[in-house]
Amino acid sequence: MEWDWAFVREIMPTLLEGLKITILATILGAIVAAVVGLVLAIVRRSPNPLISRTVGFTADFIRGTPLLVQLYFIFYVLPDIGIRLPPLVAGVIGLGIHYGTYAAEVYRAGIDNVPRGQWEAARATNLSIRQAWIHVVLPQAIPPMIPALANYFIAMFKETPLLSAITVLELMNQAKSAANSSYRYIEPMTLVGVFFLVISLISVVALRWLEERYARVEER
Amino acid sequence: MIDWSGYIGLILQGALVTIELTIMGSALALVMAFAAGLGRLSRFLAVRTLATVYIEFFRGTSIFVQLFWVYFVLPFAGVTLTPLQAGVLALGLNVGAYGAEVVRGAVRAIGREQHEACVALNLGRYHRMRHVILPQALPLMLPTFGNNAIELLKGTAVVSLISLTDMTFQAQVVRAQTGSTLIPFATILILYFAMACAISAGVRWLERRASRGLDGVRV
Numbered sequence: 001m002e003w004d005w006a007f008v009r010e011i012m013p014t015l016l017e018g019l020k021i022t023i024l025a026t027i028l029g030a031i032v033a034a035v036v037g038l039v040l041a042i043v044r045r046s047p048n049p050l051i052s053r054t055v056g057f058t059a060d061f062i063r064g065t066p067l068l069v070q071l072y073f074i075f076y077v078l079p080d081i082g083i084r085l086p087p088l089v090a091g092v093i094g095l096g097i098h099y100g101t102y103a104a105e106v107y108r109a110g111i112d113n114v115p116r117g118q119w120e121a122a123r124a125t126n127l128s129i130r131q132a133w134i135h136v137v138l139p140q141a142i143p144p145m146i147p148a149l150a151n152y153f154i155a156m157f158k159e160t161p162l163l164s165a166i167t168v169l170e171l172m173n174q175a176k177s178a179a180n181s182s183y184r185y186i187e188p189m190t191l192v193g194v195f196f197l198v199i200s201l202i203s204v205v206a207l208r209w210l211e212e213r214y215a216r217v218e219e220r
Numbered sequence: 221m222i223d224w225s226g227y228i229g230l231i232l233q234g235a236l237v238t239i240e241l242t243i244m245g246s247a248l249a250l251v252m253a254f255a256a257g258l259g260r261l262s263r264f265l266a267v268r269t270l271a272t273v274y275i276e277f278f279r280g281t282s283i284f285v286q287l288f289w290v291y292f293v294l295p296f297a298g299v300t301l302t303p304l305q306a307g308v309l310a311l312g313l314n315v316g317a318y319g320a321e322v323v324r325g326a327v328r329a330i331g332r333e334q335h336e337a338c339v340a341l342n343l344g345r346y347h348r349m350r351h352v353i354l355p356q357a358l359p360l361m362l363p364t365f366g367n368n369a370i371e372l373l374k375g376t377a378v379v380s381l382i383s384l385t386d387m388t389f390q391a392q393v394v395r396a397q398t399g400s401t402l403i404p405f406a407t408i409l410i411l412y413f414a415m416a417c418a419i420s421a422g423v424r425w426l427e428r429r430a431s432r433g434l435d436g437v438r439v
Contacts, residue, residue: 064374064413193289197281
């Protein structure tokens, strides 16, 4: 079968529609992941071993199992206990929790990198634990981790096609339905690949920039 | 009451397919990782370019897109693959691209003096790699290879979408037949996690073996 430019023009609007959902899911997923990761990282430092162990094990479990199965779990099992989520919401939660466990490791490394003296100084100046976190530790810990976090968010962007398995109408799903209704697979599938490749390559350039901007805090 | 033994059997059959895919995919990924990783360090520009294009291409798109491309588009080019072959090919090439960066990083982490000592001892390129550089680089690669193998294991779930009867596919079958959702999905989540634990235990064992005799060379 030959490459058909007319067909490409015909399906392009649908694909762009799907691309919008893909980008929306990525952005929302990244926000959820950033928050979930931070919470996990802080809770994991809890002095109570029961809490920190449980959270640690849960994070390892989520990281060791496939995102696709977790999406199925959220989409098919939760309705049985009365939580019925729209596909996109289920997908964003799945992406957010899965990549949140990865982000938690990044946060952990970043927080560990803040010198102990900063904690002690914060406590010595009579800041509460909450204030010490918000005003002293996190402002120093977060900038160096931005490149590593961005790296995971790019990885997450590449995983969004999985959302098509739970009927989210993102790029991959639009391409599949275009392919199925016309029995032409070459153009839609290749275009999806090209879209992802182009956006990934652009984000790699952006990542390099972020690395230069933030990774060398100590040297300033 | 549902007869669960039959359904659990179905899921275990799927687990075998998942294990088979993981092993074959890892084997292909390992070969690709060394080929492309060492290719990027080649002295020939053409080899370096080829390796870079391979790595960037497979890291730039997701396993899902690659799998669909291999399964649905390659037949038009006259290459028809079974779902299993397509799965192994896509998983191996995808994870191999990530592994290639690990190989490259580990080889470059070996100090210059090791290269210089090899030149001084008149070792050829092959012997230098085989007997001096790689034995030291291997322990550096293994932890990340372990993570990559777990990523590959997680990637195998995607092949259920091209109707390969792996664990995830069988869980969907069980869901469709029994209407129960919690039991099949919870079972396969636990099985996937057990496999991931087995991989990381295996890699830790390999790491101890590979670093045997390297005491004092490096920490």
